[in-house]
Amino acid sequence: MAQKGLNGFFEKYLDETNIFKSKKALQISYTPETILHRDIQINTIAGILAPALREEKPSNLFIYGKTGTGKTLCIKHITNHMLSVAETRGTGLRIIYLNCKMKRIADTEYRLVAQIVKEMGQEIPATGLPTDEVYNIFFKLLEKNKDKITIIILDEIDQLIKKAGDEIIYNLTRINSDLVHTQISLVGISNNLIFTDAIDPRVRSSLSEEEVVFPPYNAPQIQDILKKRAETAFKEGVLEKGLIEKCAAYAAREHGDARRALELLRVAGEIAERKSLSKVRIDHLDEAEEKIEKERILEIVKTQPKQSQVTLLSIILLFEKEEKTCLTGDIYEIYKKLCAKTDLRPLTQRRVSDIIGELDMLGIITATVVSKGRYGRTREIKPNMPHALKQKIKEVLKEEQGLS
Ligand SMILES: Nc1ncnc2c1ncn2[C@@H]1O[C@H](COP(=O)(O)OP(=O)(O)O)[C@@H](O)[C@H]1O
Ligand SMILES: [Mg+2]
Secondary structure (H helix, E strand, C coil): CCCHCCHHHHHHHCCCCCCEEEEHHHHHCCCCCCCCCCCCHHHHHHHHHHHHHHHCCCCCEEECCCCCHHHHHHHHHHHHHHHHHHHHHCCEEEEEEECEEEEEECCHHHHHHHHHHHHCCCCCCCCCHHHHHHHHHHHHHHHHCCCCCCEEEEHHHHHHHHHHHHHHHHHHHHHHCCCCCCEEEEEEECCCCHHHHHHHHHHHHHHHHEEEECCCCHHHHHHHHHHHHHHHCCCCEEECCCCCHHHHHHHHHHHHHHHHHHHHHHHHHHHHCCCCCCCCHHHHHHHHHHHHHHHHHHHHHHHHCCCHHHHHHHHHHHHHHHHEEEEHHHHHHHHHHHHHHHCCCCEEEEEEEHHHHHHHHHCCEEEEEEEHHHHCCCEEEECCHHHHHHHHHHHHHHHCCCCC
C-alpha cells in the first residue's frame, strides 16, 4: 500500500458513525431475552417434559417445523429452565443435547452413542470398539445415575437418519426395557417435514408419542422478532423507516424463517457500516440478499466432493472459452485433462454426466435438454451465476485442486 493510502484512515475509523450498538445480538447463536409468538409450543413442550422433574419418564417427543421457526431456541429455553428448577429442588435430571448436523457426531450408530457417552462425561475411542460394547458403557453410565431421568435431545435428527438409518432411533427407544434404575426420554427435532413420511412407521410411532409442530412465522410475527432484536443490536434511529417491514416481507416470501430475516438485517447493517453511512437503507437489503446468496453458493461449491469440483471447473473453463452453452462430451474432454493435471482418477463420461445433473439440481449450473432430431437428445450446459461470482469460484476451485 502506498504511504498516502493510510491518510485519514484511522481518523475516519474513529469518527465512523457506528451503526451497531451490539452486533452480537444479531448472531444466530445469540439467545434473546424474550421468545415471541411461541407461547403455545413452549407451554405444550414444557407440559410434556415436566414429569421429568418428578422423576417420571416423559413421553418421547417429536418436534418438527421448517428452519428458522425457533425450534432449537425454544427447546434450549425450556430445558435450561428445567435444569435450574431441578437444581434448586435437588432433583436428579440429566439433559443431553446433540445437534446431529455436526460432522462426525452422527454418521454411524457407534459415533452417536459414543458422543452421548462423552456428553455424560466418559471418553470413548472414536472407532474400534464393538457397537455392543459402546452400548454397554452407555447402559452402565445411565444405571449409575439412580432414579434419574435422562432426556436425550437429537436436534436435526433428519440428518442423523439420512446418514445412519432409522434403526438407531428404534434401538434408543427400546433401551428403557433393559434399564432398572433409570429411564430415558427422547426428543427428536426435524427441519425436514417430508422426512417423517420416509421413516419406518414403527420408528416414527416410537418417537412420536407426542408431536409438536412449529409453523412458519408470518410477516408481522417476523417484524416483532426483528424489532425486538434491533432494539438491542442497533443504535437508535439508524434504521430507515420501513426497513424492518421490508426485511420481514423478504423473509416471509419463501417461508417465515427468523434466521434468514436476522441474517439479512445484520448484513444490511454491515453494508451500511462499511460505507460509513449513518443509516441502514432499504436498498441495502437487496445488496445484503445478493451477498448472502453469493456466500451460500460459494459454500456449496467448497463442500462438493473433488470430482464435482473438477467437473464444475471444466464447465466454467469451457464456457469461458466458447462463450456459449457446452455439451457433455466437450466438458468431458476438459475434465479428463484436468484430472491428469491433478492426479485425479477420471470417472466415466456417464458418471460425469450424473455429476452434471447433480450440479444442475443444486442450481449452480443449468442443463437444458435439447432435441437433436434423429441424433437423439443432448444437454446444453452453462454455469448459472453472475460473472464476478464465476471468477471467484474459478479461483477457489483452482486453489483447492492445486492448479495454477
Ligand atoms: N420467537 C422468536 N423470538 C426471538 N427470536 C427467535 C424466535 N424464533 C427464532 N428466533 C431466532 O431465529 C434464529 C433461528 O431460530 P432457531 O431456533 O435456530 O430455529 P430452528 O431451530 O427452528 O431452525 C435464532 O437466532 C433465534 O434466536
Ligand atoms: Mg435448529
